[in-house]
Amino acid sequence: MPNWSTHLLTEYFTAVNAAEHEETAIASAVERATEMVEAEAGAVVRDGRVIGAYGFGSVVPEIALGEAAAGQPMIEIPYVGELHVASNPLGGETGDALIVARQAEPFDPEERQMLQGMGQVLGLALRSIRVLAAERHLRAEKERQATSAQTRQRLVESLLTIQRAISARRPLPEILDAVTCGAADLLGGAKVTLMLAEGGPDQRLTAASTCGDGDSPPDSLAQAAMAGGAVLVRPSEQGWMIAAPVRVTGEMAGSLCALLASTGGQQTEQRDQLSAFAQQVSLALTDARTVEAVREAHHDPITGLPNRALFLKILNRVLASRGTMADPTSVLFIDLDRFKAVNDSLGHDAGDQLLALVARRLRGCVRASDTTARLGGDEFAALLHDLPVEAAQFVGERIVAAIKEPFRVAGREVFVGASVGVAVSREARQNSEELLHNADVAMYRAKKDGLGRVLVYEPYMHAEALDRLSLRGDLQRALREGEFRLQYQPLIRLADGRATGVEALIRWHSPTRGFVSPVDFIPKAEEFGLIADIGQWVLETGALQVTKWRRDFPDLTLNVNVSGHQLVHPRFADNVMRALAIAGLPSSAVTLELTESVLVSEPDLGRSALGVLRKLGVQLSIDDFGTGYSSLAYLRELPVDELKVDRAFIARAELTGEDLALVRTIVELAQILGLRVVAEGIENAAQLAALRKLGCGLGQGYHLCRPIDPEHVAVRLAATQGESPVGVLDHRSTA
Ligand code: C2E
Ligand code: MG
Ligand code: MG
16 A cells, blocks of 8 residues: 555656646646545535536536535535545645545545645645746746837837938938838838828828838728727738828828737737837928928929028028128129020920029039029029139129020020129128129129120119119009100101001100100010000000091001010900900001011011901001111011101111112012002101102101191191192191
């Protein structure tokens, strides 16, 4: 007995102590204890509950076993009968016991003692298992904490890297890639995708950045996170998907999505991590938008150069920080010559391309530390610091030379030029706006002197500019307040002295300037963009007036001078026809006078308008013929009806045979082409006689009739209808 018992005891100890879990320890203990004493059944009771049983079959007598644990020597088992029990405390709480039950005979003291030992051994084993388990749990928890601290550290480092990239203004795609890859890395190689809404009504999502392999997240996931405004976790085929919403300046802009093979029980942690990355994306995007907005507010999008506001800011800073001993600060005002022609003929895209190329050349003409800017339209500026005046002027020359070289735009060679004004500041207290304005004034002057020049600002230019400014205001007021008047000069048929028509001539009696000749103010009105309105007023007023006179003189026609600037106005033909319609004047009664230079310099647009008007019956005349380009080629191409020979030829016609020959040629040419000829500026009888002899059809001039106010016109017209010979009209002028 001691032999087998020792052997069995050893086996019992080994098995129970080797058990890693309480359940296995209990199961081994009950089974072995029961078999060792050849009992029928056994159990372990703890806290009044049976936690391990052997030999009882499917129905364990819980209550009986509980009583046995409490000291009952026998238990009654249904269908089996009475059993002797040995209850062996486990050494801990009272009531905990290893129980064996035998039917045949009661347990002897030796058996009882052995069983007691076995009970205690089990108790010990259970306690140590519990401690070990607790320790294991503790260790696991510590390890978990260590790895989670490590993960957090990595998260922090990753986010810091991203933040640094944001504040260093790294390109946005680079930052977004850092976000997705940082998140993918941290989430153990998950596939991470940043889905951004493209904007627009349908808010389509696109993957702005992706890191990792595998499927892309479904749009629905990203949209759900956006709609809910919170992090979402959903099961997927492979494991889990997490989506964290991304906001830009507070508004929902997309989602950062991760597809994970398995969350390894760290769902919460991973959710929080992804959310942290999503916040970085929000920051980066918001920041990029802000930077973009700031950039847009300060830079010209076409050339990338600083705009006027930023240029003035920089200029202010330079002026304020300048040492008194330093060389002066110069501002160059650069205006392109002929830019408008390129823009008009090749289109705005080509114009934009050209501006970008000009900007690049400008940058090449100054030092890296100098500032160049686009002020607007075709105007640029350069700020040259610490440079003597001569050097600044030299830079201006260099710019003019650089811009003169052809540009390749829209597959063509394009030629423009530049005029440059230079303003120099020596005083530290100079105002930046004023300096720029002075450079502008000098540029304007340079342009007036001929294109492609550089001029340094002088104070006298200021007075000129002021006058120019006030002239603009005065002209605007003249139009508004009705300061303009028309005089009319008859066109006389030289053969019989009858007036066939009148030419409307504009007059301006300015309350501040007195009488201003159209020769002086028409070019200004053209420059200021006021000529279209002034021209329209002349047309409407003249048409109404002539319509009235036509009641008495039904064949009377109206000649109106038209500026080239009016001609290229897109609605010019419409405007002319509207004026005639309002007045009720037939188009055939109107002749538009244009100068040769206009016809040569405004080829396409102007010609098409003229073509339209001509088809509608309006007649066309070439004013001051012979003074301009004298290119007769356009006479064949243009639908012209009349030539007005410039008075320069008429004045000398009586004197030199050469001029007479020229006028004769023009008259003959006109006859061949079927055109009317009007001799302008007939001032005396000799000229009149010479012209009649040449067969010139019509004439105008002080000798025939001066330009007169409308109230006198009817009387004069009536006088020419009589038998009065040519030349007897009243010579008085009311001008
Ligand atoms: P234009 O169309 O060649 O007009 C003829 C100019 O010669 C007029 O000067 C007229 O008064 C002047 N004139 C007429 N007969 C004689 C003469 O025998 N001797 C001399 N020395 N001059 C004579 P005005 O009115 O000062 O106009 C000058 C120019 O201003 C016009 O030349 C025309 O080009 C322009 N102009 C006048 N009115 C208008 C207008 O309503 N619109 C536009 N666009 N231009 C106008
Ligand atoms: Mg005229
Ligand atoms: Mg003329």
